[in-house]
Amino acid sequence: MSESGFERDGSSTFGGSSYQSSEGGGDSYQPSEGGAAPMLKAQRPRARIQNIVPCCVNQLLTSTLIADVFKIRGIVVSQVSIVGIIRGAEKASNHIRYKIDDMTSKPIEARVWLGREKAKQMTPLPVGVYVKVFGILKGSVETKSLEVLKIHVLEDMNEFTVHILETVNAHMMLEKAQQAATGESASVAPSEMNDPSDNKEDRLDLIRKEVLRLILECPLQEGKSIHELQTQLSGLSVEVIKQAIDYLTFEGHIYPTVDREHFKSAD
Template identity: 35%
Template structure:
């Protein structure tokens, strides 16, 4: 369920969902129409780097690349607001997603060790429940294809119009790439790669290229006037 901290709802998330959340402003992100305030993630610490003003962790929940987590040191009272968590330990982090030096980073309010590994499974169940609760059954938020629309479900745009039904078996990134290509398939030449990068600015060029290769090989998209323009086979 959605838990509350003060007046802010804490949304349980996976690392993949945070890394692919859409950008609202420099330090504001959203999953569809839900603007993120505080979120919680659970993962294993892959790296730990203390600095004079903050401590940075690399937290991995195996749904995507590790997420940078940053916790500031309280310099006024000379007391660190952090604790040392060596690599290999599981932690639960509650914080806010931020853009730090061009990289998405979770600004931690609290970090604590997980002693009972059942809490890892519990967190993933909370992710599923929270996202089903908020978005209906539009997302399959399991460990492998987080934030993917469920097979057979029509995907709606913010204006209320349907974007169609996504094929079964697509990852979150592949689904997002296909959605954008479908929107531009009304054009004779489809969408060019440069425009696709602009629309999907939160994804890397490598991720877009990999998704395009998969979608092309599976027959979901095809190239038009050259190898850098694409249309959907169904739109």
């Protein structure tokens, strides 16, 4: 394990989940065990995945580029993972180009390089499905995109929730590691979190969107309970969930039903 605690045997682990890259030259759809959704492996990128940072699209698009290195609030990012919905899919002569939207910003372009022969055989994943993408952040200050290492359709929307929690947890851990490396006191963090321009706002936005999604999907007449939200968002405290509910209620996105513990979407 590395000193930061993020690497072990070529895998990256955040919040209890891990992803191990393949060094083989797999370049086709491969169903996982149990007839699960197909997985597409890109032929061109050969870099071994080690430190994968879970991110939201907004973090990637607003990252800074200094000396050919992308940074999010001073944290170096290269190999990342995102979860979102495919808004567009276009087949080119040697690659497939997707537009991935996680609703934190405008969609980001993600390219799967295949080679001319493989590109002729491959059919793009359908528009409208949720996918998880592992890729390398590329581009310039103005334009950023992902060079896809692996992409697969979500089998369970809980994967979306897990990714949100992993994103929040990973960036908190990375910030603490950075503070320790630079000799900064971790006690500085609470005051920084009050700054609207701070990365904390990105985390809050992710949490609010996930709470709203879970409430929106609840079919019960009385709506979603705070207890149910806490069960599904087990990585978050009830205080954080209530703060998200208060915000969504104030903004008119949700409303209480039978009591102050149950909420429905106003949409």
